[in-house]
Amino acid sequence: MEVIHIYHTNDLHSHFDHWPRIHSLLQERKKWHTEAGDNVLLLDIGDHVDRFHPYSDGTLGKGNVDLLNKAEYTAITIGNNEGITFPFEALDDMYTEAQFPVLAANLYYEDGRRPQWAKPHTIVTTNKGTRVGLIGITVFYEHLYQLLGWKLTDPIIELRKQVDELKNQTDILVLLSHMGINDDEAIARDFPEIDVILGAHTHHVFHEGKEINNSLVCAAGKYGQFVGHVILELENHTIQKQKALLYDTNDLPAVDAEEKLVAEYFDEGKLLLQENVVELQTEIKADNFKESPLPSLLCDALREWCEADCAFLNAGLLLDGLKQGPITRFDLLDICPHPINPATVLLQGKELKEVLLHTRDEQWPHLQVRGLGFRGVIMGTFIYSRITFKRDQQSVEIFINGEEINSTKQYKVAIPDMFTFGRFFPEIFRSKTKEYFLPEFLRDLLEWKLKSY
Numbered sequence: 001m002e003v004i005h006i007y008h009t010n011d012l013h014s015h016f017d018h019w020p021r022i023h024s025l026l027q028e029r030k031k032w033h034t035e036a037g038d039n040v041l042l043l044d045i046g047d048h049v050d051r052f053h054p055y056s057d058g059t060l061g062k063g064n065v066d067l068l069n070k071a072e073y074t075a076i077t078i079g080n081n082e083g084i085t086f087p088f089e090a091l092d093d094m095y096t097e098a099q100f101p102v103l104a105a106n107l108y109y110e111d112g113r114r115p116q117w118a119k120p121h122t123i124v125t126t127n128k129g130t131r132v133g134l135i136g137i138t139v140f141y142e143h144l145y146q147l148l149g150w151k152l153t154d155p156i157i158e159l160r161k162q163v164d165e166l167k168n169q170t171d172i173l174v175l176l177s178h179m180g181i182n183d184d185e186a187i188a189r190d191f192p193e194i195d196v197i198l199g200a201h202t203h204h205v206f207h208e209g210k211e212i213n214n215s216l217v218c219a220a221g222k223y224g225q226f227v228g229h230v231i232l233e234l235e236n237h238t239i240q241k242q243k244a245l246l247y248d249t250n251d252l253p254a255v256d257a258e259e260k261l262v263a264e265y266f267d268e269g270k271l272l273l274q275e276n277v278v279e280l281q282t283e284i285k286a287d288n289f290k291e292s293p294l295p296s297l298l299c300d301a302l303r304e305w306c307e308a309d310c311a312f313l314n315a316g317l318l319l320d321g322l323k324q325g326p327i328t329r330f331d332l333l334d335i336c337p338h339p340i341n342p343a344t345v346l347l348q349g350k351e352l353k354e355v356l357l358h359t360r361d362e363q364w365p366h367l368q369v370r371g372l373g374f375r376g377v378i379m380g381t382f383i384y385s386r387i388t389f390k391r392d393q394q395s396v397e398i399f400i401n402g403e404e405i406n407s408t409k410q411y412k413v414a415i416p417d418m419f420t421f422g423r424f425f426p427e428i429f430r431s432k433t434k435e436y437f438l439p440e441f442l443r444d445l446l447e448w449k450l451k452s453y
Helices: 016-035 054-059 062-070 080-084 088-094 142-148 155-166 181-190 258-272 293-306 329-335 349-359 426-430 442-450
Strands: 002-009 039-044 107-109 121-125 131-138 150-152 172-178 196-199 205-212 215-220 226-235 238-248 276-280 310-314 325-328 342-348 382-385 387-391 396-400 410-416 434-436
Touching: 002 016, 002 196, 002 215, 016 039, 016 062, 016 226, 016 258, 039 131, 039 172, 054 062, 054 258, 054 329, 062 088, 062 258, 080 088, 080 142, 121 155, 131 155, 142 150, 142 434, 155 172, 155 181, 172 181, 181 196, 181 205, 181 215, 196 226, 215 226, 215 238, 276 442, 293 310, 293 342, 293 382, 293 410, 293 442, 310 387, 325 329, 329 442, 342 349, 342 426, 349 396, 349 410, 349 426, 382 387
Parallel strands: 002 039, 131 172, 172 196, 196 215, 310 410
Antiparallel strands: 002 226, 107 150, 121 131, 205 215, 205 238, 226 238, 276 325, 310 382, 342 410, 342 434, 387 396
C-alpha cells in the first residue's frame, strides 16, 4: 500500500489573518507524512493574490510568491486576480523567483508562445514510483486577458490536450481548476481520466469532497478559512480508497506572534506605497449616503477618462475622504481598495432611463455587496456625472448634459466594470457594446484627476 496526501488552498485573496496557521499546518503535516514514508503535495488553486492588501499591491504579487515559497508548495495555478488585475509586465515578472511550477495550460503570449514561467502540466513521481500528473487551468476571461496583452485559450480544449498527453504517462491525474463549481462538476462528468479535481473561483466548499463518476471534486472556500486535505490510498499505483476533508483554520492552534506576523505584511506593503502622488490644499470629504465632493470627483474622472457622454457610480466605492496635505499611493489604496476597472456601455436612451431610474431605488445605499471586485461593505448612494433628474408630481425627467434624454439616441455611459456583470442592471448586462479599460483601477483614475484638482 502507498499513501499520498494532497493539501490544497484556494482563493486566499491576500487575507493573511490565518496564513501563519496555514503555513504551520502544512509544514507540520509534511514532516509527519514524510517521516511515515508517505508522499505529500501542497497545491494552491489560484487567487492567492488580491491587490486590496498593501503587501500584494506594494510587491506586485511577489510577496505572495515568497509566502508560497516559504511554505514549500509543490505547484500552483493562477486565478483571475493574478491574471487580470496586474499590468502585463507585472504578471510576466511575478513568478520569476517561484520555487514551484505555475500550471496554466490555457495561458499564452499573443504570439502563441507559452510564458517561460508557466507550464501546462508537471509530473511528480512518488517514492514508490507512482506518477502523479498535475494540470492547471484558469477561468476563461478571454477578452480581459486580451486587453492586457495575453492570449487565453479555451480551458476545456486545453484540458483535453493535456489529459490525452498525460493519461499514458501517469498513474493519477489531478486537476488544479480555477474555473468554478459548475465547470468542475461538468469536467468530472466529461473527463473520467481525472482522479481528483481541486476547485476554486466560486468560493464553494466541499467538506468531504464530492464524488462524480470517477472523480473526487474538492474545494476549500475562500480567505484561508479552510485547508483541504485529500488522502489517496494506492496499491500497484492504482487508487483503492480516497477521502477528502477540510480543516477550519479558526480551530487550528495559534502560532507564536501570529498577529505580529500579519501586521508585518501590512506594514511592509504600506512602506512600499509611501510615494507621494499629490499635495492637497484642502480636505476632500466622502459620504456614503449623500452627494459629496470625492465621489463626485471620481465620477467626473470616470467620465473624462472613458470619453463618455455621462457616468455614474456608487459612493460606497470610496471608504473615506482625503485629508489636506500629501497623499500617497497607500492613501488611495486605503480608501479605494477595489480591483475594479473603468468600463463603458452603449445604451439606447430608453434603456439608460430604466437603468437610471433603478439607481434611485431606496434599496441601494444600505445594500451589502460582495464579490465582482468590490472590496467595500455597502453600495452607498449613486453619484452622477452629466446626469440630472427633475421630478414633478407625475413623473421624473432625466437630462444628459443638460438635454432631456432621447429614447432613441445611443449614449456612451461610463461605469465601474462590476455593473457589467449581470447582477445589478439587466439592460447593461444585455448590451453587446461594452468596453473595458485595463490595467487602470478606479484609484488610478482618482490619482489622475487629483493631480489637476
